[in-house]
Amino acid sequence: MAAPVSTVGKPSAERLPLNTTSFQKKTRTKLISIPGTRPSVQNGQLLVSTGVTSLDYLLGGGLAVGTVLLVEEDRYDSYSRMILKYFLAEGVVCRHELFVASAQDNPDDILQELPAPILDDVAIHKPVEQPRLSCEPQDSLDAMKIAWRYQNLPKVQSALASSSRFGHYYDVSKTMEPEIRQAAKCHRFYLTEHPTQSPPTHSTMLESYSALLKSLQEVINSEGFDVAAPMSKSRNILRIGLPSLGSALWGDDLSCHDNPRNGHALATFFYGLRAMLRSSLAVAVVTVPSHLIQDRALMGNITRLCDNAIALESFKGSERETNPLYKDYHGLLHVRQVPHLNCLASKLPDHKDLAFKLKRKQFTIEGRSGRSTCCRRSSERGSGGRWASRWADV
Amino acid sequence: MFTELNSILNTTPDSFTQGEFILLSDRQSDASFLIHHFLSLYLRARCKVCFLGLVQSFNHYSAIGQRLGVSLTQAKEKGQLVFLEGLKESLSVLIPQDTETGTRAMDFLRDPAVGLKSLYEFVRSGATSSGVGGREADGGEEWGPPVLLVDDLSVLLSLGVSAGAALDFSHYCRATVCSQLQGNVVMLARSDGRREEEEDGDDEGSERLLRGLTHQCSLTLQVQGLPTGFCRDIHGQKCAGGGDKAMNSTNRRNSFSTKSTTKEPPSLLPGHRALFSSFTFPAFPFGLLSLLHVTTDHHVSISPDNTSWVLSCQK
Numbered sequence: 001m002a003a004p005v006s007t008v009g010k011p012s013a014e015r016l017p018l019n020t021t022s023f024q025k026k027t028r029t030k031l032i033s034i035p036g037t038r039p040s041v042q043n044g045q046l047l048v049s050t051g052v053t054s055l056d057y058l059l060g061g062g063l064a065v066g067t068v069l070l071v072e073e074d075r076y077d078s079y080s081r082m083i084l085k086y087f088l089a090e091g092v093v094c095r096h097e098l099f100v101a102s103a104q105d106n107p108d109d110i111l112q113e114l115p116a117p118i119l120d121d122v123a124i125h126k127p128v129e130q131p132r133l134s135c136e137p138q139d140s141l142d143a144m145k146i147a148w149r150y151q152n153l154p155k156v157q158s159a160l161a162s163s164s165r166f167g168h169y170y171d172v173s174k175t176m177e178p179e180i181r182q183a184a185k186c187h188r189f190y191l192t193e194h195p196t197q198s199p200p201t202h203s204t205m206l207e208s209y210s211a212l213l214k215s216l217q218e219v220i221n222s223e224g225f226d227v228a229a230p231m232s233k234s235r236n237i238l239r240i241g242l243p244s245l246g247s248a249l250w251g252d253d254l255s256c257h258d259n260p261r262n263g264h265a266l267a268t269f270f271y272g273l274r275a276m277l278r279s280s281l282a283v284a285v286v287t288v289p290s291h292l293i294q295d296r297a298l299m300g301n302i303t304r305l306c307d308n309a310i311a312l313e314s315f316k317g318s319e320r321e322t323n324p325l326y327k328d329y330h331g332l333l334h335v336r337q338v339p340h341l342n343c344l345a346s347k348l349p350d351h352k353d354l355a356f357k358l359k360r361k362q363f364t365i366e367g368r369s370g371r372s373t374c375c376r377r378s379s380e381r382g383s384g385g386r387w388a389s390r391w392a393d394v
Numbered sequence: 395m396f397t398e399l400n401s402i403l404n405t406t407p408d409s410f411t412q413g414e415f416i417l418l419s420d421r422q423s424d425a426s427f428l429i430h431h432f433l434s435l436y437l438r439a440r441c442k443v444c445f446l447g448l449v450q451s452f453n454h455y456s457a458i459g460q461r462l463g464v465s466l467t468q469a470k471e472k473g474q475l476v477f478l479e480g481l482k483e484s485l486s487v488l489i490p491q492d493t494e495t496g497t498r499a500m501d502f503l504r505d506p507a508v509g510l511k512s513l514y515e516f517v518r519s520g521a522t523s524s525g526v527g528g529r530e531a532d533g534g535e536e537w538g539p540p541v542l543l544v545d546d547l548s549v550l551l552s553l554g555v556s557a558g559a560a561l562d563f564s565h566y567c568r569a570t571v572c573s574q575l576q577g578n579v580v581m582l583a584r585s586d587g588r589r590e591e592e593e594d595g596d597d598e599g600s601e602r603l604l605r606g607l608t609h610q611c612s613l614t615l616q617v618q619g620l621p622t623g624f625c626r627d628i629h630g631q632k633c634a635g636g637g638d639k640a641m642n643s644t645n646r647r648n649s650f651s652t653k654s655t656t657k658e659p660p661s662l663l664p665g666h667r668a669l670f671s672s673f674t675f676p677a678f679p680f681g682l683l684s685l686l687h688v689t690t691d692h693h694v695s696i697s698p699d700n701t702s703w704v705l706s707c708q709k
Contacts, residue, residue, distance in 0.1 A: 204503070204505075204506060204553070204554045210488070210489070213488060213489055214489050217485075217489055264506070264552065264553055264554035267552040267553060267554075268488070268503065268553055268554065271481075271484060271488075271549070271552075272484065272485065272488040272489070274481060275481035275484050275485045275488075276485060278450075278451045278481055278482075279451070279482065297586060297599070297600065298552075301548075301549075301551070301552035302552070304549075304552075304584065305449075305549070305552065340424070340426075341450075341454060342454050342457040343457075343458065343461075
């Protein structure tokens with residue numbers, strides 16, 4: 001099951017809070033305290049943020065844990081790569097673990113290019129940084145004259161407070177500081193470094209995909225992301241990023257030939273990935289160069305095997321770039337599929353014609369009538385709770 | 395279980411036709427809510443249900459089943475429900491383990507060219523084994539006729555199984571469950587809905603499967619997107635047609651619209667096609683359900699205003 005709130009969060013003895021009062025609020029579902037996640041308003045699914053607030057809104061509040069987001073790449077793989085980087089950067093800020101597998105670029109290079117978070121309350125782990133308390137009365141320069149009641153509060157919020165927020169904003173022009181990045185645990189799978197075995201093939205999958213699945217399962221089992229694992233330690237989420245899956249570098253001729261020899265290898269991989277994610281606290285974002293795949297039926301099969309699917313179409317280099325109708329945007333975004341997990345139907349986005357724009361501090365997705373799909377945020381820190389009321393009426 | 399759908403199909407948990415092969419299909423939308431309907435219907439009718447859940451986990455069906463008023467876990471414990479969780483079983487095949495555990499039903503993943511024989515064996519053992527005369531001599535409950543539900547058949551095509559092998563599998567299931575055991579079979583087959591003029595080489599698999607299944611089945615329920623576009627409140631349209639003396643239904647075109655929400659089952663509101671064009675947003679088509687009564691009885695009647703339905707007469 002894609003990690004519903006109730007089954008994962010079986011309260012163990014140490015989770016019960018120390019109540020100072022006997023009055024305990026009665027809650028129907030037991031909330032899990034994994035930073036960076038929250039339950040969905042629609043059906044109680046555990047959601048994580050993709051790093052792009054407007055994309056979260058499109059997907060129904062966020063990406064459900066245990067599901068796959070398929071991003072069909074734009075022609076130059078610029079915006080799809082950007083979405084993947086947002087996703088991984090969000091994982092770093094929320095202290096989730098990362099798994100990056102690539103056949104083309106070294107995963108370390110991908111991780112070095114993550115955008116910098118904008119917030120100034122993300123804790124940078126320097127030992128000298130300490131919250132200044134009120135026991136420094138001689139610090140008269142900083143003494144507040146008007147808001148003196150707030151003098152006693154610490155000036156730097158702890159990291160837990162910032163990562164308990166859902167969805168952060170990133171500055172694309174800067175890369176993430178190495179200190180912040182190295183705080184997150186990251187697993188890598190680089191196909192060229194992986195020894196290619198030639199075992200008897202156990203399925204229609206290619207060796208590269210089999211090796212990737214096996215490596216994923218090892219990480220999930222060893223690090224305790226399995227839902228069935230005992231709740232001895234605190235749980236965390238594994239974010240899996242797979243750029244350019246299905247390209248020729250994975251050994252797949254799906255994007256090269258009209259009638260590929262192993263046309264079902266990629267679909268079988270997605271089936272295995274779906275199976276694995278349903279039973280673990282993990283979420284995956286996969287980008288596929290669908291514009292190279294000639295067989296639309298195969299692409300349709302793969303889309304149906306993924307829970308969420310969007311396709312990006314950028315205007316770069318096309319005649320639409322100079323079209324006055326599209327001058328405010330960088331490309332079109334098509335929502336191919338939204339999931340309906342544990343419920344009969346899903347809430348489809350209101351608009352079909354969506355266009356996106358990558359600004360320095362925000363990746364916006366708007367309906368082409370001009371209305372934005374979620375609240376626009378000013379360039380300063382915006383409150384995350386404002387837009388929650390937008391879709392509270394489901 | 396959706397009561398309006400029951401009234402259209404003239405089925406109730408107490409009385410339904412046996413020996414039926416029902417095909418659920420969709421084009422560019424999602425007909426899986428119908429699978430949940432039939433699952434809850436047959437569980438309430440105290441049938442022995444064999445469910446091949448190939449695309450979702452058990453908890454997904456269980457959560458929806460609870461909203462519809464049936465408990466899948468209880469049914470499984472009592473032996474009424476035999477559930478194949480395809481996703482879980484497939485992992486042991488795709489990632490070779492040292493120990494061979496689990497059923498052999500998903501063995502076709504190893505080599506799809508072999509076909510679906512092992513899956514059929516699972517179905518046969520699931521449908522024929524009954525609580526009566528089983529391990530418990532005194533406590534075994536008697537269940538009704540067996541029912542096979544498959545969600546969904548077209549995912550097998552994406553995994554490399556040929557359309558011919560899938561059709562063979564459905565034929566074997568029909569022969570065993572419908573003819574021998576007088577039970578019902580409900581299968582879901584999804585397609586992309588490509589028009590037939592476009593490259594027929596590409597989608598040959600799923601279209602061929604759909605055509606073959608339509609020929610084998612006795613009732614087809616088709617979910618389609620609205621032709622005029624997506625409407626927020628009304629998600630789909632259902633057309634019922636066809637003359638069928640054996641089923642005693644009237645020979646008129648009934649249009650129903652379906653609306654699916656997360657909490658409520660789809661409510662069916664009678665309406666007319668022309669109404670929908672006034673509600674459209676330029677967005678995704680969602681749902682349009684059509685009932686094609688394709689009869690397989692000797693008594694075939696085609697009423698003049700329904701000449702578009704093809705009724706095949708076969709035994």
